[in-house]
Amino acid sequence: MLHLRLITPAGRTDDVVRLIEKTPGTTHLAVVSGAARNPSGDIVMCDVAREAGDELIEGLRALEIDKHGSIALENIDLSLSLRADKAEDEAPGEGADAVLWEHLTDATHEESTLSVTYVAFITLATMIAACGVVLDNAILIVGAMAVGPEFGPLAGFCTALIQRAPRLALRSLIALLVGFAVAMLATVGFSYFMDAVDLFNGEALDAARPNTNFIYRPDWFSFVVAVLAGAAGTLSLTSAKSGALVGVAISVTTVPAAANAAVAFSYGKYNQAWGSTEQLLLNLLGIVLAGTLTLLAQKLLWTRQRERTVRKRELA
Known part of the structure; x- marks a missing residue:
């Protein structure tokens, strides 16, 4: 109620x-x-x-x-x-x-606004993921995924497409692009600093890295998982089951891909940097596609449900 x-x-x-x-x-x-x-x-x-x-x-x-x-x-x-x-x-x-569309629009509006707090969270998450990349530490990668706030702007963009709200779409897109750009740029600087104090080194990126090499090796599974996670995340928002968002956050390789791209770029490992960027774009595309289609399906199904209810009232 x-x-x-x-x-x-x-x-x-x-x-x-x-x-x-x-x-x-x-x-x-x-x-x-x-x-x-x-x-x-x-x-x-x-x-x-x-x-x-x-x-x-x-x-x-x-x-x-x-x-x-x-x-x-x-x-x-x-x-x-x-x-x-x-x-x-x-x-x-x-x-x-x-689906409470007004509530969804209001919630995603708040989560998709470019703010100091949003930029701080995504930057810190990317730096944590950078440490996980260099150390080949899956726990740090999962932690960075959980900290990253990028699903808010993605959900806002999907909602804006369905609601035909260009301002919300633009705000979400700006938050997403500027957030990742600032986070990756800051992580490049962070990588230089960590290298200067002998905590990072380029050889770590060339190692086998069995726990984290998937980050710069995108494939169809990356896209499929992103689509599934996008649908699950959207359902969790519309049904007010926010607990599922944690599972969504640690299912997609967005923040780790941005981190790997930044660290690889700082060491001149451009193949890894491009592979990580491709991984990032694939995940973002999959989430947006799934989120938009999920909202569209919910809107159509609920509209039909309401139409049937109205007809029943008229016949009663």
Whole structure:
């Protein structure tokens, strides 16, 4: 269940209440007249089944509550109520399959913004991966994958394509490209420093490296894994199962490939640098392709589900 809290202009409260009451999957409706001060108006609260949330938010935006008031939505961790159980039964479809597009757009907007924190995370992750590359240490590679924040801009770009939001697409693309560019440039400098203090050496890159040589040897498995991980990551975002994102992060070779390319470039190992860059691009392409197709499939399936529900209501 989701908890919806609204600030509505007094003249639109009745319309909002009617919308909530006629939307299947809503319950626990409460209205506090004149309680809001900034902006002034009434406070309306209700609980709504996740699968009915997107429809209700669309209706509220059609009433321009987002422009003249406020719409806030949050997850309910525990709800002990027979009315809540009934509301979930009345709502169309399954909550795990529902996509809250406004929530997804807002979440990916935050995660895909180029910020100091984002650049710091991706740079640190790339440096950790650089250490893993030189030491041929799989644990450091996995750790760097988990630290890397690059899935946020990738998810934002996929969402922007489906929602036809060019600004979000551009913001995500800038965060992705600038983030990797800064991280790789900083890692080149980091590699020079580590070499100067005798912690890195070029011979380590020429060694067999059984644990990490896959990073600069892209193949079809790299692309297939990226596609599967992209689909899993997108599903984890849309279904609010964020725990799966950790598995996604350590399934794709993005940050390690960027790190290997940077270290190889610093030692003039251009074949490895190009192979790592190809690995990076293959993974990014696979994630974007899978993420976009997954969102498109979810949107089509949920639209059909809602159309069937509307027809049933009309026939009832």
